[in-house]
Structure formats: C-alpha cells, structure tokens
Amino acid sequence: SRSSRQLTENIAAVFTRRKLDEDTLEELEDILLQADLGVETAMRITDTLASGRYGKEVSGEEVRGVMAEEIAKVLEPVARPLELDLSHKPHVVLVVGVNGTGKTTTIGKLAAKLRDAGLKVTLGAGDTFRAAAIEQLKIWADRTGSTFVGTKLGADAAGLAWDAFQTARDNGSDVVIIDTAGRLQNKAELMDELAKIVRVLQKHDPEAPHTVLQTLDATTGQNALNQVEIFRNVAGVNGLVMTKLDGTARGGILVAISAKFKLPVYFIGVGEGVDDLEPFRARDFANAIAGVSA
Amino acid sequence: MFESLQDRLGSILSNLTGRGALSEKDVSAALREVRRALIEADVALEVVRGFTERVREKAVGAEVLRSVKPGQMVVKIVHDELVEMLGSEGETIDLNAPAPVVIMMAGLQGSGKTTTTGKIAKRLTEKQGKKVLMASLDTRRPAAQEQLRQLGEQTGIATLPIVEGQSPVEIAERAVQAGRLGGHDVVILDTAGRTHIDEPLMVEMADIARASNPHETLLVADSLTGQDAVNLAKSFNERIPVTGIVLTRMDGDGRGGAALSMRAVTGKPIKLIGTGEKMDALEEFHPKRIADRILGMGDIVSLVEKA
Numbered sequence: 288s289r290s291s292r293q294l295t296e297n298i299a300a301v302f303t304r305r306k307l308d309e310d311t312l313e314e315l316e317d318i319l320l321q322a323d324l325g326v327e328t329a330m331r332i333t334d335t336l337a338s339g340r341y342g343k344e345v346s347g348e349e350v351r352g353v354m355a356e357e358i359a360k361v362l363e364p365v366a367r368p369l370e371l372d373l374s375h376k377p378h379v380v381l382v383v384g385v386n387g388t389g390k391t392t393t394i395g396k397l398a399a400k401l402r403d404a405g406l407k408v409t410l411g412a413g414d415t416f417r418a419a420a421i422e423q424l425k426i427w428a429d430r431t432g433s434t435f436v437g438t439k440l441g442a443d444a445a446g447l448a449w450d451a452f453q454t455a456r457d458n459g460s461d462v463v464i465i466d467t468a469g470r471l472q473n474k475a476e477l478m479d480e481l482a483k484i485v486r487v488l489q490k491h492d493p494e495a496p497h498t499v500l501q502t503l504d505a506t507t508g509q510n511a512l513n514q515v516e517i518f519r520n521v522a523g524v525n526g527l528v529m530t531k532l533d534g535t536a537r538g539g540i541l542v543a544i545s546a547k548f549k550l551p552v553y554f555i556g557v558g559e560g561v562d563d564l565e566p567f568r569a570r571d572f573a574n575a576i577a578g579v580s581a
Numbered sequence: 582m583f584e585s586l587q588d589r590l591g592s593i594l595s596n597l598t599g600r601g602a603l604s605e606k607d608v609s610a611a612l613r614e615v616r617r618a619l620i621e622a623d624v625a626l627e628v629v630r631g632f633t634e635r636v637r638e639k640a641v642g643a644e645v646l647r648s649v650k651p652g653q654m655v656v657k658i659v660h661d662e663l664v665e666m667l668g669s670e671g672e673t674i675d676l677n678a679p680a681p682v683v684i685m686m687a688g689l690q691g692s693g694k695t696t697t698t699g700k701i702a703k704r705l706t707e708k709q710g711k712k713v714l715m716a717s718l719d720t721r722r723p724a725a726q727e728q729l730r731q732l733g734e735q736t737g738i739a740t741l742p743i744v745e746g747q748s749p750v751e752i753a754e755r756a757v758q759a760g761r762l763g764g765h766d767v768v769i770l771d772t773a774g775r776t777h778i779d780e781p782l783m784v785e786m787a788d789i790a791r792a793s794n795p796h797e798t799l800l801v802a803d804s805l806t807g808q809d810a811v812n813l814a815k816s817f818n819e820r821i822p823v824t825g826i827v828l829t830r831m832d833g834d835g836r837g838g839a840a841l842s843m844r845a846v847t848g849k850p851i852k853l854i855g856t857g858e859k860m861d862a863l864e865e866f867h868p869k870r871i872a873d874r875i876l877g878m879g880d881i882v883s884l885v886e887k888a
C-alpha cells in the first residue's frame with residue numbers, strides 16, 4: 288500500500304547506515320506516531336529497540352525488522368480465530384461499537400463466512416434508531432441467505448434482541464448475530480441501553496451473548512483506546528474487529544489496545560464487499576506499520 | 582484519560598520563577614510537553630512540527646507577566662497560536678449564488694455525510710427559510726438512498742425520487758435539474774463514502790463535482806480521526822474544490838486534533854460541527870473551544886488573560 292511504501296522510504300532515509308543515537312530514535316518514534324501508536328507505545332518500542340543497540344551502526348533493514356518484531360510480540364497473543372461454541376443453540380454474537388465504525392457491514396461479511404462454513408445464521412436488526420439501518424441489514428441478510436429478524440424504527444432494541452434469539456432458537460440456527468445502533472462511549476444513557484440488551488439476552492441463556500464483538504475504525508486516533516475500555520466494561524466486549532484497513536490509516540492504536548486489554552482481534556475489514564473480511568495476522572499488521580515488505 | 586497540558590507544564594516548570602522574559606531553555610522544555618499533548622490529541626505529526634516551531638519563535642523572549650508562571654505563559658501563547666491556526670469564527674455555509682445553489686458532501690465511509698446532509702437541509706429550511714432538495718448519489722452501500730429518503734420524511738424536506746440503475750453522475754444531473762424545475766433554493770448532494778486511494782471512486786467524485794458545479798463542497802470528517810487526517814484532507818482537496826470542512830462526532834470525548842490537521846493542510850475553514858445523531862445536532866465552529874479541548878485545559882487561558 289501507499290503508506291507502507293511511504294513508511295519504508297521514511298525509514299530507509301533515516302537508516303542508510305547510521306549510528307543509533309537520540310536523533311535517530313526520535314525519527315523512528317515519529318514514524319510510529321504517524322501510524323497512531325500513541326506516545327507511550329511508540330516510546331516503549333523505540334526503547335526496546337535501543338537497548339543493546341544504542342550507539343552501534345545499524346542498517347535500515349535491521350531496524351525495520353526489529354521494529355516489526357517488537358510490534359508483532361504485542362499482537363501475536365491477540366491474533367486468534369473466532370471460535371464458536373455450537374453446543375449453544377444458537378451461539379449469540381452481539382456486535383457493538385461507535386457510530387459508523389462498520390458494525391452492520393461486518394455482520395454481513397461474517398454471516399457470509401459462517402454460511403460458507405455450512406452454518407445456519409439469523410441476523411437481528413437491533414439498530415432501531417438510525418434511518419434505514421434495518422433495511423441495510425435486511426439487504427445483507429438476503430445477500431448471505433440468513434434469516435432476518437427486524438422491527439420498526441424506534442422500537443425497543445432489547446425487545447428485538449429477545450425476538451431474534453427466539454427466532455434463531457426456533458428455526459434451529461447455529462448462530463444469531465445481533466446488530467446494535469452505533470453509540471459514543473461517553474453517552475451514559477446509550478451505554479445503559481446496551482447493558483440492557485445484554486441483560487435481556489441473558490434471560491434466554493445466562494451465558495449469552497457468547498461473543499461480543501466491537502468494531503474499531505482504523506482511521507480513529509487515540510480515542511479508540513477509550514472506546515474499548517468503556518464498551519468492554521459495559522457490554523463485556525470479548526473480541527475486536529478493525530475495519531477500513533484498505534485506506535491509508537494503519538490502525539496503530541490497536542497495538543496500544545492489545546498491550547492494555549489483551550482482547551482477541553478476530554478480523555480486519557479491507558473493503559465494503561462481502562469478501563472483504565480477513566483474519567487478523569499479527570505479522571502482516573506489524574510489518575505494515577514498520578514498513579517491512581512481506 | 583489524558584493529563585492536561587497545564588498539569589504537565591506545571592510539573593516541569595513549577596521550579597522556574599516567573600520573572601523577566603522566557604528563555605530558550607524554558608521554552609524548549611515546555612515545547613516537548615506541548616508536542617506530546619498535541620500528538621495525544623491526534624494532531625498530525627507534520628502539523629505539530631510546524632506548530633511548535635512557530636510557538637518557539639513567539640515564545641522565546643516573550644515577557645512573562647508578573648502574576649503568572651512561565652508555564653502558564655507558554656500555554657497562553659500555544660493557545661493563541663492554535664486559535665489563530667484553526668481560523669476565524671462565523672464562516673458558515675455560503676448561499677450567495679444563483680439558485681439552485683448546489684452543496685456537495687464528500688468524505689470517507691461512515692464519516693457522517695448522510696446525517697449531516699439532513700442536518701444542513703433542516704437548518705437551512707428552518708433558520709433561513711430556504712426550499713431544499715436532498716439527493717443521495719450513493720448507489721453502492723446497502724440502503725444508503727433509503728436512509729436519506731427516511732431522513733427527508735422525518736424532517737419534512739424533499740428528497741429526489743430514487744430511480745434504480747442510474748449512475749451517481751446521472752443522479753447529480755437529475756437533482757440539479759429537479760432543483761431548477763422545482764424552484765428549490767438549495768440542492769444538497771450526498772455522495773457515497775470512499776477511501777482516498779480508491780482511484781475509480783475518486784475519479785467518480787471529481788466527475789460528480791464537474792457535472793453539478795457545486796457552490797459549496799464540504800468535506801465531512803470524523804473528529805475522532807487520527808494521523809490519517811492529513812492524508813485524507815490532502816487527497817480530497819486535490820480532487821474536488823473543497824470549500825469547507827464539517828467535523829462530526831464532536832459530542833464524543835476525543836480531543837479533536839484532526840481539526841487542526843485538516844485546517845492546516847487544506848487551509849479551508851471548518852464550517853460546522855456535528856454534535857449528535859439527531860437532526861438538530863449541528864453547531865457553528867468556535868476555534869477557541871476546540872483549542873481548549875485539544876490542549877485539555879481548564880481555565881488557564883482566562884487566568885493569563887486577566888493577569
């Protein structure tokens with residue numbers, strides 16, 4: 288991609304062959320900052336890089352490699368495949384996140400993957416707030432051959448979640464995926480509504496929702512850290528998807544998020560099409576940030 | 582989540598006694614913290630660099646008022662420079678053109694274009710008594726046109742009837758035509774979201790602008806955007822005649838540094854901010870408020886101003 292090429296050029300310019308000194312480290316830190324890693328994480332990585340190498344001559348390639356290595360170390364433990372427990376009938380996936388981060392689209396893509404694996408899927412249109420959110424999910428249900436459970440604009444979202452579960456159980460679905468309205472994590476009232484959806488689902492099955500997926504937009508800066516903290520606390524998020532990695536944003540905040548919360552990252556979104564959902568690969572992600580060509 | 586710049590500077594500069602002029606050394610120490618605060622607020626690094634250099638020039642040698650600490654003095658200089666860079670107040674939508682005045686909305690996926698289209702239409706209708714027509718050119722995202730249609734229904738504002746199979750350029754032309762025939766003062770074109778490296782879609786966007794000749798071309802961007810703000814602002818600004826920026830999701834608790842980045846790389850004013858999902862959550866932009874927010878400050882500036 289363009290930006291990883293840019294990054295590569297940046298680092299190559301810093302490091303044709305040069306002593307690893309304060310100035311050089313600062314330039315490297317800048318490269319990480321430009322990928323949205325945040326000040327703390329960027330400094331931690333350059334510190335690790337400097338230990339044992341400070342004052343020595345290093346090549347650009349070496350530095351790139353080590354930088355990718357350090358980032359991958361943080362990400363590898365969280366790069367895990369999404370596992371469904373099909374003894375739950377149905378396995379409940381609740382999808383949450385800030386407005387416009389890609390919840391509904393990710394549900395469509397995920398439904399397609401599950402259908403391809405031969406599973407029966409029901410989608411619940413729990414965004415009863417945003418105009419045409421219900422119609423949007425309905426189209427994804429039709430595209431992916433999923434059963435659709437919807438209601439009217441303005442209806443109670445928790446009620447819809449309850450109905451979706453019931454329909455999924457009655458029609459023998461393996462998985463029910465429930466969409467929710469986007470909300471900012473600093474809106475207490477909207478976050479309470481999310482907690483209510485979770486409580487209602489637990490009345491059906493005390494262990495539900497089994498998977499609470501949060502979508503993060505790769506273009507988001509430092510606020511994403513806060514997003515995960517609060518959604519995790521309120522809705523019990525236990526897995527992440529980072530969307531919109533097909534742009535120039537590198538989503539480096541995920542490194543800070545992974546270091547802090549250690550939540551599994553299941554997928555990345557790389558486009559708007561039904562197939563544009565890929566497993567999260569720590570190495571590739573780290574390489575893109577450090578500008579290492581695969 | 583973040584320490585305010587004031588706290589930071591307080592801790593590193595509390596030892597200095599505030600007399601005479603700010604020295605190079607005081608300023609450098611302070612600017613390290615300023616840089617960090619700006620990056621944590623998501624101001625793009627290249628913009629941070631230029632900014633801290635300008636502050637350095639202004640701050641070194643500046644007279645420290647007797648009643649304030651040097652750190653507070655630096656904050657004041659930083660704040661004023663930020664406000665200046667963010668631009669003046671009161672630059673809002675300009676309708677000074679023959680009717681129908683075309684407003685085109687563009688931006689990345691999910692940035693808030695459709696919602697903002699409804700908000701602007703409602704505002705122009707209710708506050709300025711304009712007759713507005715909204716048209717969705719988003720033929721790609723599922724139910725995107727239906728979304729705008731429903732917003733029209735909610736707000737009582739006309740939307741262009743949906744015709745299946747038309748291209749975005751064709752819809753734009755039909756919208757302008759309908760606006761003319763229907764006696765509309767304003768036609769707002771809501772376009773599909775696109776990443777700025779998606780070449781076919783960037784070409785399409787430029788074609789739409791050419792076909793509809795917008796008087797206002799608004800770049801709609803998420804205030805929570807990180808370092809990518811510069812890339813996206815540059816790329817959109819290169820391809821279409823951007824006349825202003827709308828920053829959405831200002832009701833979030835992000836620091837909103839993207840405002841500074843986007844303004845700095847495009848030189849275009851921030852005309853409006855989105856402060857909620859409802860149709861009336863649209864406000865004028867106040868540089869001073871955003872500056873306070875980026876720096877995460879309490880009332881230090883007014884303190885220095887009063888001194």
Ligand SMILES: Nc1nc2c(ncn2[C@@H]2O[C@H](COP(=O)(O)OP(=O)(O)OP(=O)(O)O)[C@@H](O)[C@H]2O)c(=O)[nH]1
Nearest residue numbers: 386387388389390391392469531556557558690691
């Ligand atoms: N380029 C790109 N666009 C994406 C990706 N994922 C989603 N989008 C687009 O981002 C926009 C928002 O996606 P949605 O799925 O509607 O997001 P949401 O979180 O459901 O939004 P709300 O329900 O309004 O909060 C749409 O235009 C999607 O097509 C991705 O991985 N890459």
Ligand SMILES: Nc1nc2c(ncn2[C@@H]2O[C@H](COP(=O)(O)OP(=O)(O)OP(=O)(O)O)[C@@H](O)[C@H]2O)c(=O)[nH]1
Nearest residue numbers: 386387690691692693694695696774830855856857
């Ligand atoms: N909290 C908040 N949410 C907003 C604001 N503006 C838009 N939204 C929400 O952000 C999400 C995306 O908004 P849309 O207007 O659909 O965005 P878009 O740019 O048209 O999206 P695409 O057409 O898919 O590219 C929706 O959930 C909106 O309700 C705002 O200022 N504050």
Ligand SMILES: [Mg+2]
Nearest residue numbers: 390391414420
């Ligand atoms: Mg949605």
Ligand SMILES: [Mg+2]
Nearest residue numbers: 694695719725
């Ligand atoms: Mg839209």
